[in-house]
Amino acid sequence: MHAKMIAAAVALFVACERPVDQAPPAKLAGVRVVDLIPASLSGETWQDAEPFLALYASNTKLMAASAFTPNPGGSASATAPIYVSDDGGDSWTLRNTLPSQAMTADITHAVGGNPPVLYAGIMKVPGFPLNELKTSDFLSVATMTLQSSRPDIDQPFVRTTDVANADRVYIGLNDFDAPEGRTATVDVSHNGGATYTSRRIETRNTMGQNGPSVRPAVAQDHTVYVAYFGWRSNTGSDVTSDVVVVRDDSGATGATPFRHLLDPSDHLPGRLVATHVTIPWSNAATLGQERIGSTLSIAVDALHSDNVYLAWADRVGTGDIYTVHVRRSTDRGATWSGDLRTLTNATDASLAVSTNGTVGLLYQQVTGSGGTSRWVTRLEQSRDGFATHQDVVLATVPATTPTFQFLPYIGDYNYLLTRGNQFLGIFSANNTPDSTNFPQGVVYQRRVDFPTHRLLDGAGAPVAVSIDPFFFSAPVLP
Amino acid sequence: MHTRSPMLLAVALALPGSAAAQLSRAALVKQSDIIFIGTVTQVHAVAVPEVPASDRTIVVRIDQVLEKPAAVALTPGDSVTVQTVRPGSLKPGTQATFYTTGWIFGRGVAVREVGHELGHSPVVAADQQEAVARARHEVNDAELRAHIRTAAMVVAGRVEQVRPAELTPAPARPKRITEHDPDWQEAIIAVQDAIKGAQAGDRVVVRFPGSSDVAWVGTPRFAVGQEATFLLHKDSTTGSPFAMVAGQSVPAYTALHQVDVLSKADALRVRALIRKP
Numbered sequence: 001m002h003a004k005m006i007a008a009a010v011a012l013f014v015a016c017e018r019p020v021d022q023a024p025p026a027k028l029a030g031v032r033v034v035d036l037i038p039a040s041l042s043g044e045t046w047q048d049a050e051p052f053l054a055l056y057a058s059n060t061k062l063m064a065a066s067a068f069t070p071n072p073g074g075s076a077s078a079t080a081p082i083y084v085s086d087d088g089g090d091s092w093t094l095r096n097t098l099p100s101q102a103m104t105a106d107i108t109h110a111v112g113g114n115p116p117v118l119y120a121g122i123m124k125v126p127g128f129p130l131n132e133l134k135t136s137d138f139l140s141v142a143t144m145t146l147q148s149s150r151p152d153i154d155q156p157f158v159r160t161t162d163v164a165n166a167d168r169v170y171i172g173l174n175d176f177d178a179p180e181g182r183t184a185t186v187d188v189s190h191n192g193g194a195t196y197t198s199r200r201i202e203t204r205n206t207m208g209q210n211g212p213s214v215r216p217a218v219a220q221d222h223t224v225y226v227a228y229f230g231w232r233s234n235t236g237s238d239v240t241s242d243v244v245v246v247r248d249d250s251g252a253t254g255a256t257p258f259r260h261l262l263d264p265s266d267h268l269p270g271r272l273v274a275t276h277v278t279i280p281w282s283n284a285a286t287l288g289q290e291r292i293g294s295t296l297s298i299a300v301d302a303l304h305s306d307n308v309y310l311a312w313a314d315r316v317g318t319g320d321i322y323t324v325h326v327r328r329s330t331d332r333g334a335t336w337s338g339d340l341r342t343l344t345n346a347t348d349a350s351l352a353v354s355t356n357g358t359v360g361l362l363y364q365q366v367t368g369s370g371g372t373s374r375w376v377t378r379l380e381q382s383r384d385g386f387a388t389h390q391d392v393v394l395a396t397v398p399a400t401t402p403t404f405q406f407l408p409y410i411g412d413y414n415y416l417l418t419r420g421n422q423f424l425g426i427f428s429a430n431n432t433p434d435s436t437n438f439p440q441g442v443v444y445q446r447r448v449d450f451p452t453h454r455l456l457d458g459a460g461a462p463v464a465v466s467i468d469p470f471f472f473s474a475p476v477l478p
Numbered sequence: 479m480h481t482r483s484p485m486l487l488a489v490a491l492a493l494p495g496s497a498a499a500q501l502s503r504a505a506l507v508k509q510s511d512i513i514f515i516g517t518v519t520q521v522h523a524v525a526v527p528e529v530p531a532s533d534r535t536i537v538v539r540i541d542q543v544l545e546k547p548a549a550v551a552l553t554p555g556d557s558v559t560v561q562t563v564r565p566g567s568l569k570p571g572t573q574a575t576f577y578t579t580g581w582i583f584g585r586g587v588a589v590r591e592v593g594h595e596l597g598h599s600p601v602v603a604a605d606q607q608e609a610v611a612r613a614r615h616e617v618n619d620a621e622l623r624a625h626i627r628t629a630a631m632v633v634a635g636r637v638e639q640v641r642p643a644e645l646t647p648a649p650a651r652p653k654r655i656t657e658h659d660p661d662w663q664e665a666i667i668a669v670q671d672a673i674k675g676a677q678a679g680d681r682v683v684v685r686f687p688g689s690s691d692v693a694w695v696g697t698p699r700f701a702v703g704q705e706a707t708f709l710l711h712k713d714s715t716t717g718s719p720f721a722m723v724a725g726q727s728v729p730a731y732t733a734l735h736q737v738d739v740l741s742k743a744d745a746l747r748v749r750a751l752i753r754k755p
Contacts (some may be wrong), residue, residue: 003521038583038584038585039584039585039586040550040551040552040553040584040585040586040587040603041549041550041551041583042549042551042581043548043549043550043551044548045548045549047548049692050692068692071580072511072549072550072580072583073511073512073545073547073579073580074511074547075736077511086528091584091585092530092584093528093582093583093584094581094582094583094584095582096580096581097582103692103695105658105692105693106658123658123693125693128693141581141582152654153657154656154657176654176656186724208652209654209655212656212657222667230697239655281655283657283659283661283689283690283691284690285690291657293657294657404690405695406690406691406692406694406695407657407690407692408657408692409692412657445585447551457551458549458550458551458552458553458556459553
């Protein structure tokens with residue numbers, strides 16, 4: 001028995017990445033990395049963390065992005081900004097169109113069908129109520145329209161699907177007003193956000209609530225998967241959790257949605273992909289100045305909804321701080337692989353599956369230690385369930401500078417999407433204009449001086465290093 | 479030497495409609511975050527492609543920046559796009575002081591006009607700079623007076639102790655685990671100078687968020703030994719309006735706005751504003 005435990009520990013150790021020893025892979029042709037901060041805000045020094053990205057299917061030039069970027073007008077401003085691009089991500093502008101005082105406390109967004117509509121879920125400042133928002137023209141400077149609002153929620157996560165007559169909108173969120181402490185919820189709209197119905201997806205007892213991350217993913221055949229953390233108990237700040245996936249086969253249009261995937265252990269809705277994992281809930285700078293506890297991502301092959309990938313992070317207990325796991329199901333979530341990827345001291349995992357079945361995995365990992373530690377942002381791609389994968393380093397930046405202004409430092413999440421033969425995504429990182437920090441190259445809109453690695457304001461004076469959002473695109477493995 | 483009173487600095491400004499036409503400079507400043515002296519170079523035009531041209535857009539060359547957020551790159555000689563309040567209100571060659579808010583930030587800056595003040599060419603930049611600064615001072619004083627009026631207590635004092643808050647949750651509302659948890663703390667402040675609603679020597683409990691979460695960024699924090707002037711509001715945020723000091727239940731206060739915590743020297747300014755009719 002003892003020998004088996006040692007063997008298991010050795011196998012686990014071998015399976016885990018050893019990031020310190022890895023050399024950065026070579027530059028990959030066709031990768032773009034663009035700092036979103038526009039030239040006219042060259043003097044900004046804010047911590048633009050927790051970025052998110054939305055793509056317009058009907059116009060590949062149009063994109064919307066967000067981060068914890070404040071209205072440049074100051075803290076009393078009645079609106080908060082989003083970034084928009086009308087040239088496929090080469091350049092970005094900032095527009096104050098969100099009804100939140102200066103900044104949001106959480107934001108995600110997605111684009112509906114035709115005509116293209118941008119839906120956003122925010123936690124509004126002040127008071128932090130959920131605001132479910134919509135605009136039919138995100139290039140407009142008009143404030144987005146409020147469709148629904150309520151208090152006591154966390155981490156709204158917006159996905160949409162294109163239906164002939166009306167958009168379907170799915171907003172995963174942690175609803176503290178849900179009964180019996182089963183707080184994992186999806187707000188579902190089948191009429192373009194005109195009305196929402198809150199669907200409770202937790203069917204088991206919890207420790208009083210679920211984890212904050214509730215992540216929907218939608219396939220073209222209207223299969224909807226939702227991943228969430230089933231928090232069962234806690235000891236101090238360590239939460240014992242199940243990692244759960246529910247599924248609905250008809251776009252959550254039925255009276256009792258998200259009940260199509262049962263677990264064989266108790267025959268309740270919600271497949272238990274992993275049980276009794278330890279979630280280190282830390283609302284303090286814990287991993288490269290970042291807090292941890294809510295990393296979760298799910299992605300479905302849009303054309304083949306049997307094929308779904310899941311990533312989450314927990315503490316394995318082998319000396320790690322936080323470890324990302326990636327698993328796959330090829331039978332609609334009924335059975336799941338073991339770990340396809342196990343990434344030590346990583347967070348912000350985000351998955352996407354391209355139309356040719358290639359899976360992309362974006363994540364951010366701390367390598368090294370102390371003053372030499374670095375945040376390394378990678379995009380991995382695989383055609384064979386991560387038996388082999390292509391690895392691209394998008395950024396490798398100091399993890400100890402700048403000092404955090406607030407948490408999250410780089411974000412409780414980032415985001416990865418796919419369209420055609422491209423992966424497109426967004427992450428936040430230290431913005432020092434140093435080419436060695438961006439092995440694939442980088443384009444700044446804000447004023448910089450690469451030879452001296454300095455940021456400059458409009459008058460040419462040096463500007464302090466801060467956290468910026470970076471858009472990227474990379475060709476999908478053929 | 480500028481000795482004119484603020485009243486004399488109030489000017490008639492170019493604004494749409496008669497009701498708004500007599501807005502004071504302070505009112506314009508209050509609504510503006512980018513203020514500059516500039517000369518109109520084009521009408522029905524834009525300086526950057528990301529802004530759509532219309533009969534309300536003009537291009538203005540910056541002559542002097544009077545106020546702007548630090549992040550905004552704007553220097554003399556730059557061209558900005560201005561969405562005017564009223565079409566046709568400004569002609570090429572006109573110099574004015576523009577009171578604006580940020581609109582679109584891209585390769586260049588586009589702003590929305592709040593109002594403008596026509597200049598006699600050339601506008602005396604130093605005079606305008608001082609006038610705008612004085613108006614901003616008026617605005618800041620007015621905002622502070624409003625906060626003083628709504629404060630239940632205004633004191634100058636010293637933070638003696640900081641401790642985790644002991645809140646009494648309502649039975650139906652268990653504590654939630656969320657990254658936005660304020661992690662309420664309590665500062666015990668010894669009142670040295672009782673300006674409003676307190677007496678010197680009082681001990682006052684002030685609640686503040688200890689969390690580093692983004693939702694609470696910019697909220698004043700307290701540290702033992704800190705001396706300041708505090709504008710305190712009865713705690714209507716935590717759901718637990720009372721706290722314990724030396725075994726006594728006392729009202730709890732908050733100071734969640736940036737102007738609720740001022741320097742100790744600001745006590746004089748606060749007293750003066752209270753006395754001001």
